[in-house]
Amino acid sequence: xxxxxxxxxxxxxxxxxxxxxxxxxxxxxxxxxxxxxxxxxxxxxxxxxxxxxxxxxxxxxxxxxxxxxxxxxxxxxxxxxxxxxxxxxxxxxxxxxxxxxxxxxxxxxxxxxxxxxxxxxxxxxxxxxxxxxxxxxxxxxxxxxxxxxxxxxxxxxxxxxxxxxxxxxxxxxxxxxxxxxxxxxxxxxxxxxxxxxxxxxxxxxxxxxxxxxxxxxxxxxxxxxxxxxxxxxxxxxxxxxx
Numbered sequence: 001x002x003x004x005x006x007x008x009x010x011x012x013x014x015x016x017x018x019x020x021x022x023x024x025x026x027x028x029x030x031x032x033x034x035x036x037x038x039x040x041x042x043x044x045x046x047x048x049x050x051x052x053x054x055x056x057x058x059x060x061x062x063x064x065x066x067x068x069x070x071x072x073x074x075x076x077x078x079x080x081x082x083x084x085x086x087x088x089x090x091x092x093x094x095x096x097x098x099x100x101x102x103x104x105x106x107x108x109x110x111x112x113x114x115x116x117x118x119x120x121x122x123x124x125x126x127x128x129x130x131x132x133x134x135x136x137x138x139x140x141x142x143x144x145x146x147x148x149x150x151x152x153x154x155x156x157x158x159x160x161x162x163x164x165x166x167x168x169x170x171x172x173x174x175x176x177x178x179x180x181x182x183x184x185x186x187x188x189x190x191x192x193x194x195x196x197x198x199x200x201x202x203x204x205x206x207x208x209x210x211x212x213x214x215x216x217x218x219x220x221x222x223x224x225x226x227x228x229x230x231x232x233x234x235x236x237x238x239x240x241x242x
Contacts, residue, residue: 006031006159006191007052011061014044014051021047023215024061029159034185034192036206036223038199038236044215045195046088049163053078053085066158080107084157086148088164088195094137098128101136101147105154113156121150124180142173149180159191160184166198174198178205199236203227211236 007029014022021044029035037045051058054075063071070078079085084105092101102121106114122129125146131139136147145165152160162181166174178201184190196202203209203223211219211232219226226232 004031006066008064012058013060014047014056015059021215025217027210029193031191032189033207034205036194036196036202036209037212038196038202039212043212045212046163049161049195082158084152084155085161086152092136092144092147096136097133098131098147101151102154105151107155117154121153125150142169145177162194164195174201
């Protein structure tokens, strides 16, 4: 099954009011891949992530998931198609415990797997198991990011969207998060579409990558190709990698 296109974004234009944020973006994500979208702050990366979920809506172009056109579909129906998102800024429920946050992520039609899914999250992020009864708001930034990803995984997604998972985290925690993503992809075949300002980490992790500048995809290639590209190195990697 690997190699079939899971997410196909074609000619997508997104606006905020009259301001065009995405200028006809083409991106494909195949089943079983990790694909990274890199670019400077304000390039439109998060806008593309949110457009996949229909908030804001694409004004032109199409977004197809597993062969279904989801461009105009309501957000809750898109989520039901087993696309899960760990949004920028984590957005966990701060007053709820770790366990309650995970419960919020579980899809109602998959509850027979609930205990097994919780166990998988705790195997991936043992720190969360130690904090099981703690409120989300009292966790460190790294633990909140783990919880955000764990909550998304509870929906048993076919596609996991990660928006800036390394933002504001210490290098050691970033490595743990990226290692966990790689592990999920390797052991469960999970398809991941990752938006990241940390170009070095994202491209090392990804099978393929896209570079976004001012709402346009300007380059694409394998992670290795982009890491080696002089333009990418100059713009995103010089002095910036750990």
